[in-house]
């Protein structure tokens with residue numbers, strides 16, 4: 001078995017919806033797409049693309065808009081820059097510059113109007129080949145660490161078929177920012193606390209209506225029939241076509257749907273507060289910046305305590 005075959009997963013295509021206006025991150029997102037903001041020095045979207053490639057995807061479909069051409073350009077090779085770095089002997093930088101274009105085959109799908117996440121996913125449908133029976137979706141705002149949750153989700157899809165999603169337990173006061181699951185045990189004791197069956201799903205419920213504290217966090221393996229369901233939903237929360245509503249419709253219609261509960265770290269890159277946390281977390285683990293930053297942070301926090 002070749003290395004490539006070994007890592008090949010149940011899905012071939014991964015969709016990254018990246019057409020949003022980035023309003024929570026204005027004013028920088030006026031000209032810089034939030035997906036290109038650097039976590040230390042790597043754009044968030046490269047971290048997410050790396051995760052998709054590691055899980056065995058061989059094609060990435062980035063859903064983008066006319067305003068955000070820089071996102072696709074980031075995945076192009078840059079011969080002029082590469083030659084200059086080569087001449088200067090800057091091997092480390094050369095390696096970093098080449099990483100994104102070499103990760104995975106990237107295609108773009110245009111979302112002409114911001115009609116919601118469900119609509120964004122639907123515009124990627126034409127990029128799938130006939131033999132693909134499911135597709136992965138990775139939301140670029142969500143960093144889920146350590147990686148490996150997609151592989152766990154693939155195992156669950158192999159067992160139950162249908163759709164598999166990733167859930168995190170979030171505090172009650174934050175629940176209305178998410179798609180929220182109504183869940184029950186699968187019946188297999190080995191799944192306890194790790195895999196659950198989905199009985200329903202609701203987008204951004206009021207806290208008192210939330211069916212649980214298990215929230216969707218940006219990793220989906222969707223049965224290909226999702227594209228049909230996306231055609232059958234009406235605008236939902238925020239007046240947008242919600243992916244959650246299409247998933248909920250399929251649950252009602254009897255499609256096996258499960259969640260894998262992620263117990264590790266999750267960062268939200270979509271707003272400055274979450275982005276700063278992610279940056280600090282990554283920087284602390286960075287071999288160039290980590291130890292200096294740790295010492296500086298200790299001193300800085302001590303100043304706060306000492307007043």
Ligand code: G1P
Pocket residue numbers: 117139141142177178179180203215216217218243244
């Ligand atoms: C989207 C989804 C939501 C999910 C969330 C995870 O919401 O619609 O179901 O829980 O991502 O980050 P958004 O953050 O785009 O409002």
